[in-house]
Amino acid sequence: MQEFFQQLANGVAWGSIYALIALGYTMVYGTLRLINFAHGDVYMVGAFAAYFLARALGVGTVTEASPLLAAVVLLGSMAICALLGILIELLAYRPVRRSSRLTALITAIGVSLFLENFGIRVFGADPKFFPQVIAPRTITLAEGVLVTNHQITVVVVSIVLMVALTLFIKRTRTGKAMRAVAFHRDAASLMGIPVDRIITITFAIGSALAAAAGFLVGLTNPKIEPLMGIMPGIKAFVAAVLGGIGSVPGAMIGGLLMGISEYLVVGYISSTYRDAIAFVILIAVLLIRPAGLLGRNVAEKV
Amino acid sequence: MVRIGRILSPAVFTLAVFLLFTGCAKREAEIKVGEYGSLTGSTATFGISSKNGIELFVDNLNASGGIGGKKVHVLVEDDQSRPEEAATAVNKLIAQDGVVAVLGEVASSRSLAAAPICQNAGVPMISPSSTNPKVTEIGDHIFRVCYIDPFQGMVIAKFARNTLHFSKGAVFRDNKNDYSVGLANYFTESFKGMGGTIVADESYSEGDQDFKAQLTNIKGKKPEFIFVPGYYTEVGLIARQARELGLTVPMLGGDGWVSDRLLEIAQDALNGSYFVNHYYEGDPNPIVQSFVQSYRKRYNATPDGLAALAYDAAGVLTNAMRQLSTQDANAFEALSGPPNADQKAARTRLTTLIAATKDFPGVTGRISLDEHRNAVKPAVFLGIEKRSYKFVATVEP
Numbered sequence: 267m268q269e270f271f272q273q274l275a276n277g278v279a280w281g282s283i284y285a286l287i288a289l290g291y292t293m294v295y296g297t298l299r300l301i302n303f304a305h306g307d308v309y310m311v312g313a314f315a316a317y318f319l320a321r322a323l324g325v326g327t328v329t330e331a332s333p334l335l336a337a338v339v340l341l342g343s344m345a346i347c348a349l350l351g352i353l354i355e356l357l358a359y360r361p362v363r364r365s366s367r368l369t370a371l372i373t374a375i376g377v378s379l380f381l382e383n384f385g386i387r388v389f390g391a392d393p394k395f396f397p398q399v400i401a402p403r404t405i406t407l408a409e410g411v412l413v414t415n416h417q418i419t420v421v422v423v424s425i426v427l428m429v430a431l432t433l434f435i436k437r438t439r440t441g442k443a444m445r446a447v448a449f450h451r452d453a454a455s456l457m458g459i460p461v462d463r464i465i466t467i468t469f470a471i472g473s474a475l476a477a478a479a480g481f482l483v484g485l486t487n488p489k490i491e492p493l494m495g496i497m498p499g500i501k502a503f504v505a506a507v508l509g510g511i512g513s514v515p516g517a518m519i520g521g522l523l524m525g526i527s528e529y530l531v532v533g534y535i536s537s538t539y540r541d542a543i544a545f546v547i548l549i550a551v552l553l554i555r556p557a558g559l560l561g562r563n564v565a566e567k568v
Numbered sequence: 569m570v571r572i573g574r575i576l577s578p579a580v581f582t583l584a585v586f587l588l589f590t591g592c593a594k595r596e597a598e599i600k601v602g603e604y605g606s607l608t609g610s611t612a613t614f615g616i617s618s619k620n621g622i623e624l625f626v627d628n629l630n631a632s633g634g635i636g637g638k639k640v641h642v643l644v645e646d647d648q649s650r651p652e653e654a655a656t657a658v659n660k661l662i663a664q665d666g667v668v669a670v671l672g673e674v675a676s677s678r679s680l681a682a683a684p685i686c687q688n689a690g691v692p693m694i695s696p697s698s699t700n701p702k703v704t705e706i707g708d709h710i711f712r713v714c715y716i717d718p719f720q721g722m723v724i725a726k727f728a729r730n731t732l733h734f735s736k737g738a739v740f741r742d743n744k745n746d747y748s749v750g751l752a753n754y755f756t757e758s759f760k761g762m763g764g765t766i767v768a769d770e771s772y773s774e775g776d777q778d779f780k781a782q783l784t785n786i787k788g789k790k791p792e793f794i795f796v797p798g799y800y801t802e803v804g805l806i807a808r809q810a811r812e813l814g815l816t817v818p819m820l821g822g823d824g825w826v827s828d829r830l831l832e833i834a835q836d837a838l839n840g841s842y843f844v845n846h847y848y849e850g851d852p853n854p855i856v857q858s859f860v861q862s863y864r865k866r867y868n869a870t871p872d873g874l875a876a877l878a879y880d881a882a883g884v885l886t887n888a889m890r891q892l893s894t895q896d897a898n899a900f901e902a903l904s905g906p907p908n909a910d911q912k913a914a915r916t917r918l919t920t921l922i923a924a925t926k927d928f929p930g931v932t933g934r935i936s937l938d939e940h941r942n943a944v945k946p947a948v949f950l951g952i953e954k955r956s957y958k959f960v961a962t963v964e965p
Contacts, residue, residue, distance in 0.1 A: 269788045272813070276780045391608040391648055393801055395833055404812055412814045487777040489805055489833075491610070494777070532781035537771050538743060 268410035273533040274526060275407060279417035279486065281525020282424035286479035287502035288509065288517035289431065290472030296448040296512040297468045299367060303374040304354060305476055306499015307381035308347055312477025313490045314389050316343035317396055325397045336399040340423070340481050344474040351473025352466050359469075360462075378499075385492030393491040396484035420482045427478055428518050431471070435514065444468060448512070497541060501528075504548045510561025519559060523547075598641040599889065599904045601626075602661030604672040604682060609649025610775065610801050613827040614674035614874055618696055619644055620867050621878030622671055628862070629886055636893035638904055640886060643667060651681035658682040662689045666907045668915055669693070671881050674874055675799070676700030676747040683710045690912055692919040696881035697846065697874050699823065700750045704941040709919050711941045713881045713930065715965065717747070720822050720844055721754025723947045723963045727842065728793060728820055729762040731961070738768040738791035740782065740806065742798045745774055751797035751822050767791050772802065779806045780813060787815045799824045804833025811837045818842065826873045831955050838952045845948045846873035847932040848959045859931045873932070873948075880930035887928055888921035 287309050294302045319342045323329060358377045362369045403415045435441035446454040447464045455461045483498075484490055505524040509516025524544065531543045551558060603622055605615030622642060630639045643665050645657035654673055661667045662685065670686050670693040673679045679698035686693035687707035695703055695712040699720055704710045728734045739756060742748035756766055767789040770782035783806070786794060794810070796803050796819050803825055810819075821843035831838065849860050849870055859879060863871040871879075892914070893900040899917050902910040928935040933945045949960040 269784050272784045273781055276778075276784070280778060392612040393610055402812070404814065410814075412812065414812045483777070487805070488808075489777055489801065529781045533785055537773065537776075537782055540773075540776075 268408075269533070271408060271411045273529045275411055275413050276417070277526035277529035278522060279413070279420045279525070280529065281522035282421050283479045283483050283521075284498065284502045284505045284524045285518045285521025286424055286427065286475050286482070287498060288505040288521045289428070289514065290476045291503050291506040292509070292511055292514060292517040293444075293468050293472045295506070297444060297451075297465055298359070298363075298370075300359065300370045301374065301503065302359075302472075303371070303499070303503075304358075304377035304381055305472065306495035306497075306502065307378050307385070308350060308354075308473045308495070309476040309480045309483075309498060310385060310490075310492060310495030311350055311381060312343050312347045312473075312480030313396075313484050313494065314385065314394075314480075314492075315346040315477060316340070316481040316484055317394055317490060319343060320397045320399050325399050331398050331401045333400060336419075336485075339399055340478060343477045343481050347477030347480075348470040348474040351469040354473075355466055355469040382493055382496070389492055391492065393489045396488035396490055398488075400485065414486070416486045420486055423478065423482060427475060428514075431475070432514060434471075440464070440467060501541075501544045504544045504551075507558055508547055508551050510558030513558065513560045516558055516560035597637075597904065598639050599635070600665060600667045601640055601642050601885065602645070602658070602665060602667035602670045602672075603642050604645045604647050604654055604657040604661065604670065604678075605674065606649040606678070607644070607646040609647075611649045611675060611799050611827075613800070613829050613872075614697075615646065615649075617827075617872050617875040618672070618674055618878035620863070621696070621871065621875035622882045624859075624863055624866060625879045625882040626886070629882075635886060635890050636897075636900055638893075640889075642671075647673070647678055649675070649678075651675075651677045654678035655681045655685060658685045658693075662686070662691055667691065668903050668911065669885055669918065671696065671878070671885065673698060675745075676703055676750070677745055679703045680706070680746060683707070686710065690915055690919075692885075692915065692922055694881045694885055694922065696877040697823065698747070700747050701940075701942075702746065702750075708923070708941070711884075711922055711937060713884055713935050713943045714823075714846055714877050714932070715945045715947060716942050717751045717822075718754045719965060720947060721751050721756075722758040723949075724795065724820055724822065724844060725755050725758035725762060725764070726963070727949060727961075728795070729759060729764050732793070732818075732842075734792040735764050736767050736790070736792045737764060738770070738786045738789060738794045739766055740770050740772065740779075740786065740794055740796045740798075742774050742802065743771040745798070747822075747824060748797045748799075751824075752795070755795055755797065772798075772806075774799065774802060776802065777805070779809050783810050783813050783815055786810075787813055791817060793818050793820055795820045797822045797824060800827035800830040801833065804830055804838070807834045807837035807841070823873060828869065828872060831952070836955060839954060840952070842949055842951050842960065845950050846945070847876045848948045848950065848962075850959060855929055856931050876931040880928075880932050880935060883930055884922065884925050884928055884935060888918055888925065891921050892918055 290305045316339050319339045354377055358373050362373050404412050407413055443459045443464050446459055447461055501524055505520035506517045509520030527543055531539050605618050607615040626640050626642050647654040647657045674697045676698040679695045683706040687709045692709045697714045699717045701716045704712055739752050741752035768786045772779055819841040823844055825843040826845055899914040902914040925937045935943050944965050946962050946964045948962050950957045951960045
């Protein structure tokens with residue numbers, strides 16, 4: 267039983283990272299009906315941005331590890347990736363926005379490949395090891411169930427960001443405009459909502475959340491490399507589909523379920539199925555409940 | 569303008585032709601040897617150490633006059649730590665660059681991908697440090713200058729059972745890696761044969777970031793040690809995550825741990841653990857000491873076991889070339905000539921001479937190749953304490 271709870275605790279921490287990435291997929295899909303396949307690579311850039319920021323601040327060499335420094339690194343990498351998201355939208359997606367959805371999808375794959383190879387060229391293909399921005403400590407949750415303060419940080423930061431995002435969408439004018447654009451872009455535009463700016467903001471927020479995930483993964487699993495975004499990107503996409511793509515709480519639940527199921531599969535069946543479980547879930551969702559757990563069934567007129 | 573062009577262009581043409589021919593003539597005095605290795609990617613230190621070792625040997629050789637008046641020119645290709653790239657790299661070295669021998673790789677999976685190409689082309693290949701037995705089974709042109717995994721697995725099992733007196737072990741292997749799977753099996757077989765039990769056998773895949781699910785299972789089985797026959801990047805992460813889960817038993821490993829980045833990744837997590845290497849840099853043997861000193865002087869780093877083996881691989885290859893130069897001057901000349909039938913015959917002669925290597929005085933011990941083209945050599949145990957290595961024992965075959 268101890269082992270089960272240990273797997274569960276680790277699964278929740280791991281799933282929080284998927285949830286943060288899934289939020290970006292779901293937000294972009296909600297407003298643009300575009301699956302942004304480059305999102306996993308934005309997460310990679312976020313991890314590298316945090317790595318270089320931490321190095322520039324001299325973590326581990328000049329300055330001592332501290333939560334304040336970690337916050338600076340986190341916010342810095344989020345800002346860098348928000349800019350990257352805006353840039354990607356402006357340069358790659360906006361020119362093809364009026365084209366068919368397939369064009370946009372292929373553009374997204376192109377951006378993804380570009381970021382991966384850009385990463386190999388600029389950051390180098392060998393893995394980098396994230397400096398310890400917070401001194402590690404082990405905490406006993408219950409008899410035999412150990413977690414690190416890093417894992418707790420992951421869960422807490424994820425929850426804070428998700429709550430903030432929900433409040434932003436529900437309570438602010440911009441959030442309301444985002445919902446309007448998601449509901450009906452042309453009608454929103456007729457009501458005087460600056461659709462272009464809202465879409466830019468959506469990309470900025472989604473990419474910033476991916477950067478946060480990149481930072482958090484660097485904290486708990488300190489190896490980062492330019493192709494690290496591919497698998498988590500796909501899995502977070504599955505998480506978004508599982509929760510109901512376009513639904514913000516759905517992405518959170520989907521992410522957590524993905525993390526936990528991955529841990530249980532590795533723990534109780536075999537590590538060989540670690541990646542397979544994501545696709546089993548994807549197929550099951552598409553067969554049983556295509557709209558996802560919290561998604562609404564929308565009849566589409568063909 | 570037109571007139572100047574008319575006068576100049578024949579001059580430029582003549583100059584170009586001149587340069588072309590002198591270029592060729594200069595190159596013909598060299599023997600081209602190919603090297604492929606992981607200069608980048610997840611096992612980058614393997615390739616870099618090997619490259620340094622070979623470079624050091626060959627540069628010293630060329631500085632002292634080369635072989636029979638010819639210099640050895642090493643062409644290096646990066647395989648990015650990926651087997652499919654290793655195959656491409658070796659294809660390029662043989663087909664495009666026309667090398668007469670190939671040195672590489674460290675990782676068995678990548679040697680296995682490239683060896684059939686060398687074998688089919690009739691180009692001898694010496695792997696400095698691939699320990700999986702399948703590598704030299706590819707054919708009679710494939711050699712290695714290190715021990716093989718059945719021996720490595722056996723000595724680790726013996727060390728765990730007889731020296732450390734452990735009876736309950738766990739194995740944590742890399743499923744996608746020929747070296748890791750092979751070594752795990754040989755270890756398990758030997759350990760069980762000595763009366764030990766394997767209480768858990770878990771697996772991961774190279775490139776994984778998270779190992780806690782498997783480590784949680786291992787912890788539940790309460791082993792006295794964990795055998796991790798992987799490569800240094802994953803080993804470092806595994807050790808850290810094991811300690812985070814409160815799994816504090818020592819870890820044992822093979823020569824895949826050999827990297828100057830191992831402890832940088834693992835930090836304090838590997839204290840109290842042991843692994844097998846091919847040599848020990850503190851060995852008082854003068855061959856070892858002069859190698860360590862010249863390596864330090866040139867690269868400002870301590871050579872690891874893989875650098876030493878690469879140095880020896882270059883030694884064994886050039887030793888065979890030197891023998892060819894004294895035995896058959898024409899064949900030796902053909903080695904640096906055009907890729908024709910004469911050169912093919914010369915490569916076959918070279919292959920036979922490599923196979924006959926006996927008592928070559930290497931940094932990693934005296935190298936004699938057996939009938940399976942493998943070296944029979946002692947293994948060196950190193951322990952880790954307070955983030956540094958200490959010599960434990962040398963185990964003779």
